[in-house]
Amino acid sequence: MSLISFLKEAGEKLLHLGKTAPAESTPETQAASAEGIVSYIQSQNLSTDGLQVLFESTSATVTVSGETVDQITREKIVLCCGNVQGVAHVNDELTVKVPASESTWYTVVSGDNLSKISKSVYGDPNKYTAIFEANRPMLTHPDKIYPGQVLRIPALA
Numbered sequence: 001m002s003l004i005s006f007l008k009e010a011g012e013k014l015l016h017l018g019k020t021a022p023a024e025s026t027p028e029t030q031a032a033s034a035e036g037i038v039s040y041i042q043s044q045n046l047s048t049d050g051l052q053v054l055f056e057s058t059s060a061t062v063t064v065s066g067e068t069v070d071q072i073t074r075e076k077i078v079l080c081c082g083n084v085q086g087v088a089h090v091n092d093e094l095t096v097k098v099p100a101s102e103s104t105w106y107t108v109v110s111g112d113n114l115s116k117i118s119k120s121v122y123g124d125p126n127k128y129t130a131i132f133e134a135n136r137p138m139l140t141h142p143d144k145i146y147p148g149q150v151l152r153i154p155a156l157a
Contacts, residue, residue, distance in 0.1 A: 004090045006082035008060055010148025014040055015055070015086040025057040028143075037062060041080045046073055048094070053081065056139050060088035064108065070133075071100040075152050079138060083094040083149055096154050103134065109149045130154060 014036040033055040042050065051066040062081040068074040074094045082090040106117055114128035122130070132142045134154040139145065 002092050003061075004078060004082060004092060004105070004150075006084075006087055006090065006150055007086040007148035008053050008086060010146060011083040011085040011087065012040060014084050030055050030057050033057070034062070037081055039083060040084070041077055044076065044080060046077050046080065048073070048077060051077075055087075057086075060086060062087050062089070063090055063091040063093060065093035067095045067097060068099050069096075071096055071102060072152075075103055076135075076138065079135070079150060079152065083138070087101055100156065106151045106153050108145050108149045108151065112145065112147070114142045114145065115149070117153075122156060127156065130156060 034053045037053050037055065038051065041053070046068075048066040048068050053066070054063045055061075056063070057091040062084075064077060064081050068077065074092075074096050077094060078090050078092050081087065104121075106121065108117070114131050115125040118128040118131055119125040123141070128142060131151060131153060132139055134152045139151075145151070
């Protein structure tokens with residue numbers, strides 16, 4: 001269980017807050033926002049038993065719980081929750097059936113591309129495909145990353 005920070009201004013536009021200030025959002029808009037995130041997770045074909053997502057607009061926090069089959073799926077679900085515009089934190093309460101080592105996280109900055117990130121973390125720009133594959137299906141193309149996006153960086157075997 002951990003609290004992971006994200007850049008609130010970056011990400012998928014899924015939340016249903018409309019033009020109301022976070023303090024004025026209603027339980028209905030928060031529930032609709034949570035449902036938008038659940039739909040996004042499901043569209044990525046990420047399997048979870050008992051998936052529950054709650055969105056608290058005043059703190060811009062998503063709480064996600066349930067049980068995943070493996071650590072990779074857990075991390076991808078957390079990224080689906082956090083890489084959403086309007087989300088600043090993800091409270092990860094997911095459990096894993098088969099525990100494994102955690103990946104590291106990398107927040108994309110302006111001017112980054114996967115080759116540059118790969119050179120920075122692995123010392124080899126040609127290993128960018130490992131980062132791309134680790135973030136699929138959320139990433140659909142190696143060139144489609146954006147500043148503020150958080151990526152999984154897997155350990156290389």
